[in-house]
Amino acid sequence: MTENIEKKTPAAKPEKLVAVKGMNDILPPESARWEWLEGKVRSLMERYAYRNIRTPIVEPTALFVRGLGEVTDIVEKEMYSFEDKLNGEHLTLRPEATAGVVRAVVEHALLYDGGKRLYYMGPMFRHERPQRGRYRQFHQIGAEALGFAGPEVDAELILLAHALWQELGLRDVRLELNSLGQPEERKAHRSALIAHFEQHLEQLDEDARRRLHSNPLRILDTKNPAMQPIVEAAPRLLDFLGAASRAHFERVTAILDASGVAWRINPRLVRGMDYYNLTVFEFITDQLGAQGTICGGGRYDYLIEQIGGKPAPAVGWALGVERVLELVKEQGEAPPAPVPDAYAIVPDAAALPTVMATLQGLRALGVRVQMHAAPSADAGMGSMKSQFKKADTSGARFALVFGADELARGALTCKALRDGSGAQTEHALADLPALAATLQSQR
Numbered sequence: 001m002t003e004n005i006e007k008k009t010p011a012a013k014p015e016k017l018v019a020v021k022g023m024n025d026i027l028p029p030e031s032a033r034w035e036w037l038e039g040k041v042r043s044l045m046e047r048y049a050y051r052n053i054r055t056p057i058v059e060p061t062a063l064f065v066r067g068l069g070e071v072t073d074i075v076e077k078e079m080y081s082f083e084d085k086l087n088g089e090h091l092t093l094r095p096e097a098t099a100g101v102v103r104a105v106v107e108h109a110l111l112y113d114g115g116k117r118l119y120y121m122g123p124m125f126r127h128e129r130p131q132r133g134r135y136r137q138f139h140q141i142g143a144e145a146l147g148f149a150g151p152e153v154d155a156e157l158i159l160l161a162h163a164l165w166q167e168l169g170l171r172d173v174r175l176e177l178n179s180l181g182q183p184e185e186r187k188a189h190r191s192a193l194i195a196h197f198e199q200h201l202e203q204l205d206e207d208a209r210r211r212l213h214s215n216p217l218r219i220l221d222t223k224n225p226a227m228q229p230i231v232e233a234a235p236r237l238l239d240f241l242g243a244a245s246r247a248h249f250e251r252v253t254a255i256l257d258a259s260g261v262a263w264r265i266n267p268r269l270v271r272g273m274d275y276y277n278l279t280v281f282e283f284i285t286d287q288l289g290a291q292g293t294i295c296g297g298g299r300y301d302y303l304i305e306q307i308g309g310k311p312a313p314a315v316g317w318a319l320g321v322e323r324v325l326e327l328v329k330e331q332g333e334a335p336p337a338p339v340p341d342a343y344a345i346v347p348d349a350a351a352l353p354t355v356m357a358t359l360q361g362l363r364a365l366g367v368r369v370q371m372h373a374a375p376s377a378d379a380g381m382g383s384m385k386s387q388f389k390k391a392d393t394s395g396a397r398f399a400l401v402f403g404a405d406e407l408a409r410g411a412l413t414c415k416a417l418r419d420g421s422g423a424q425t426e427h428a429l430a431d432l433p434a435l436a437a438t439l440q441s442q443r
Contacts, residue, residue, distance in 0.1 A: 022128070022136030029337055033325055036335035038121060040167050041141050048160050050117040050143055055100040057123065061090040066306055067099035069215070069274030078126040093125035098275075098300070098316055099307065101144050106309035115147025121321075134291055135322060142297075144316035146304070151248045154279040154299055154315050155255035161283060161295050161317055162261050168324070169333035170285075173294065175261065177281045178269035179249040180217075180298070181241045186277075190216055192235040200230045220268045223290075236267040248278055271296060275303040279315070287330045288323060295319035339395030340370040341439040342414075345387045346402050349380065355402045358412070358429055365436040370394050392417060397442050414438060 019025055026034060045052070061081050068075050080093040094100055097120050110116050121141045128134055143160060145153045158175065165173050180186060193216040197204060204212070205227060208219045220231055241249070256263050263281075271280050280298030288294070297317025305311040328335075342362070346355050359369050372387050374380060381387070391399045401413040410430060416423045419442070427435040 020136070022130035024135060024137070032338050033328070033335055034321065035338075037168070037321065037325060037328075038141075041119070041121070041164065044160065044164055044167060045119045045143070048117070048143075048156070050119040050145075050160075053101060053104065053118040053120050054122070055094075055097065055104050055120065057094055057125075058091050059094055059100050059103065061092040063099050063103055063307065064092055064095060067102070067275055067303055068096070072215070072218070072274060074126065078128055080125045080127055095126045096124055097122065097140060097142055097318065098144060099303070101142075101316075102146070102303050102307050102309070102314070105146055106304060106307055111147045111304075111310075111312055115145065117143070117145050119143045132289065132291060132326070139321035140318045141321060142316060142318035144314060146314040146316075147312050148315070149301070149313040151251040151279070152255060154248075154252045155259075157297065157315055157317055158252075158256060158281055159259055159261065161319070164319075165283070168328055169331065170324075170327055171331060172287070173283050173285050173327075175256075175263040175281060175283055176266040176269055177249075177253070177263050177279065178238070178266055179241060179245055180237060180270065180277050180280055181245045182277055183302070185240045185242055185245060186217070186237065189235060189237045189240040192240070193217065193219070196234050197230070203227065203230055215274070217270050221270050231268065238265070238267055245278060252279055271298060275300040275306070277301050281317070283319075285327055288326060291323055293320075294323045294327060337395070338368075339397075340368045341396065341443070342367065342369045342398040342400050343391035343394050343396040343417075344369060344371040344400045344402065345384065345391060346372050346381050347384060347387075348404060349374065351402050351404070351407055354407060354429070358402075358432070361432045362436055362439070365432060367436050367439050369400070369439075370396060398439055418442070 042052075061079070064079060065075055070076075074095050079095050082091060083089070084091055101118060101120060105111060105116065119142060121139070123137050123139050125137055127136060130136060143157055145157060162175070181189070194212060197208070197212055197216060197219060201209070203226070204219075205222070205224050208222060208224075208227065211218050217237075219227075220234060222231060253263065266282075269280055269282060270276075271282075276298045278299040278301070280296075282293050282296040284292045285294060286292060295317055297315070299313070299315040301313040302311075304314060344355060344359055346352060355371065359371055362369055372381065372390060375382065388399060397416070397418045399415045399417055401415060403413065406412050406426065409426075411426050411428050414425050414427055414435065425438070427438070
């Protein structure tokens with residue numbers, strides 16, 4: 001009798017999934033650099049009385065079309081937009097945060113009792129070609145002052161960013177300023193721009209011709225080398241400013257001068273969104289190649305009304321986290337890597353209840369402790385030699401040894417790992433504050 005033996009086809013190995021191109025994982029120890037920067041920012045924002053705001057990553061598409069401008073590169077080419085399958089809403093992953101902050105301020109009537117100083121941190125999304133310092137998911141930190149019309153607040157925000165560069169140890173970051181004036185002044189300048197570029201129509205590239213009558217100001221920001229002579233000869237917006245706009249700009253620069261902050265005028269500085277007026281500025285470095293702008297912003301007095309709120313002035317900036325950290329790395333200012341104060345050596349798993357209760361007590365006292373853990377369920381805790389090797393790799397300054405003899409005496413052994421002495425001292429489990437003081441003494 002012949003048996004029918006069914007041959008089983010081996011199951012196909014699941015395809016390895018990877019991150020979306022241009023959307024990067026941030027892994028240890030690199031993530032520690034991000035935490036270091038965020039900690040510096042939080043401390044600085046507190047000193048300037050700015051408070052944290054957190055807005056959704058997904059917003060109505062209309063928010064960005066209305067707020068940023070229909071003919072901006074961001075809205076035309078770069079947004080991740082989609083239709084909600086459940087209710088047909090048109091939604092967009094936020095490409096920047098200012099519009100969302102303004103939407104939140106309007107929706108929750110935050111200006112009912114006066115101006116607000118706010119800051120945010122988080123991911124933004126733009127469909128761009130990934131390159132150094134420019135990714136499809138990137139991160140921004142920003143500060144916004146809403147409800148304040150005076151130039152002193154423009155200057156305050158610039159001084160805030162300048163102070164951050166000093167906190168981070170950054171060098172050779174230059175400040176460029178311009179004024180975009182008010183709508184009527186821009187209207188007169190716009191007419192002059194169109195007339196100028198129409199005289200050189202055959203020299204304009206396709207993008208410039210497309211923008212000529214819809215947003216000619218953006219032509220000034222072209223990166224096309226062939227168009228630079230035409231752009232350099234274009235009418236300057238500064239020459240169209242009225243007395244009030246000039247006075248506003250001069251008061252900003254006077255405050256910067258009094259504070260010892262160097263600046264220079266860049267008449268071609270227009271920024272990438274349509275909502276700006278009066279002061280605009282960028283902080284730029286030459287160390288990151290084409291992606292040299294690490295922070296930019298300006299005044300946007302009409303955006304709140306555009307998004308449906310009562311007219312109110314506002315000004316703000318945003319910095320690119322990836323670019324700032326890249327510059328920190330370029331200039332050799334490496335933040336200290338976080339390391340545990342102590343590493344717990346556990347020879348016998350039977351001691352784990354006592355060990356973990358002790359470590360919880362030390363952590364409650366502020367001690368950073370890493371506990372040795374078994375690599376597999378049936379492998380045991382591993383040899384003392386292998387545990388000490390892991391303690392050394394962790395960077396901990398001390399090893400806490402929970403040996404059977406010590407535990408029988410209600411104690412543990414604390415061994416120095418970094419000072420070269422290898423000194424060992426015994427500490428009573430009942431006196432954790434004294435042990436915590438020893439472990440924290442060499443931070």
